[in-house]
Amino acid sequence: MAAPAMGTSRTAQNDVSQRRKKGPGALATAYLVIYNVVMTAGWLVIAVGLVRAEALKFFQTGALLEILHCAVGIVPSSVVLTGFQVMSRVFLTWAVTHSVREVQNEDSVLLFVIAWTVTEIIRYSFYTFSLLNHLPYLIKWARYTLFIVLYPMGVTGELLTIYAALPYVQKTGLYSVTLPNKYNFSFDYHTFLILTMVSYIPIFPQLYFHMMRQRKKVLGHAEDCSKIE
């Protein structure tokens, strides 16, 4: 029934970590290829109509699936790292840009949407080609080089957008709960947004330098390989 040539067995969970090195099974690969092609196309759509809000919300939210991919094990990345990244994007899309109408026409939104768009087109094509074992060096190079500019660009756009949203949040008390109430709980979204902005200070450098280290590992190695050949 099950083809032994497939990388996975029925008792998948124990084997997954050992087989991760050989990648996902055939079915999972097919699914991932479809997922990544759809994502590439989606982000191209966004690129074409650059500030099509609906498309952004749909495809960015769709990225939640990526957390599931890690959790289930068909993608070898860490659930925590991926979760973090996806949640921060979803947060910016829904809890800031969508929720605070007044910031939707800000230039800062354009800034991070462009950064995300270019990044995601490259990233999803990178995954698509990798899964098919046919990765053009240009895509690999782009993925591990353009972030040097795109990452700070995106972060700047995100921070400026949150900052622009602050006065409206304070004025309207958006997503905030005050005392007294029967749950004996309070939440100030305005303060929360400020803390979020502050959290970029320790977090962004770590992610940025992680990508730098990945770059050296991936591109440095490739250079060595081409020298040997």
Add this chain to the structure above:
Amino acid sequence: MKHYEVEILDAKTKDKLCFLDKVEPNATIGEIKSMFHKSHPQWYPARQSIRLDPKGKSLKDEDILQQLPVGTTATFYFRDLGAQISWVTVFLTEYAGPLLIYLMFYFRVPFIYAPKYDFTTSKHWVVHLACMCHSFHYVKRLLETLFVHRFSHGTMPLRNIFKNCTYYWGFAAWMAYYINHPLYTPPIYGEQQVRMALIIFLFCQIGNFSIHIALRNLRPPGSKTRKIPYPTKNPFTWIFLLVSCPNYTYELGSWLGFTVMTQCLPVAFFTIVGFVQMTVWAKGKHRSYLKEFRDYPPLRSPILPFVL
């Protein structure tokens, strides 16, 4: 008597770190660790992990040299576990915090609430009751740490104290802030709700204590023996029939009681987070019991009877 030679290599770099000759065959790993400590004073025994295989499990301090699968020249691998701190120290610190922090909010020490409320007391009697329960809980924990628990391990990594204290102290402050707030809203169903919650809380506190005593009595002083716990004459221990870690079950019950008593969402969050962590621990403990004892009672669940 034939003496052994012991060489200790770094598990990662395989460098030769130490060579001991004329080691008694009945020397324990603990004694070897002490000898290693002499040549490397920065690695006190508590932070040494000695194994037969670089990627293998740590050997126990009680293991005896001649009973290990080694030749007369034994090769061990060493891994540094990092700075260590004693369990007792960690427990005392992490429990003393909530006790004192909660009281600061209860007495409305300045700079927490608006100045006009400084050093005032709440007009709701449930707030006084909650303070007594919360304080009792942590005093109980401190006393148990000093007089009841028999720890398997002496130490844990130093970074744990920061992690643990952030958790306990942070949540204590968050809960205490709302319960002792001038705008606190007492439970909807009034005295009935508080009375029921108090009964649950006290019942589970006694239960939790009974389990701690039962577990202590399984283990002679100074030993690290592990035995299957069974119900004793104390009815609070009869839950052992259904659950491997009833101390966690009772702890969950206590905090559910406290949540209902205070009707405070942050307390509910604390209860949920604690429950998740205790479930992880209970499952691990349950698995170890099953692995170690062939005759482990099959009816038992890790933490919730029949469910989890």
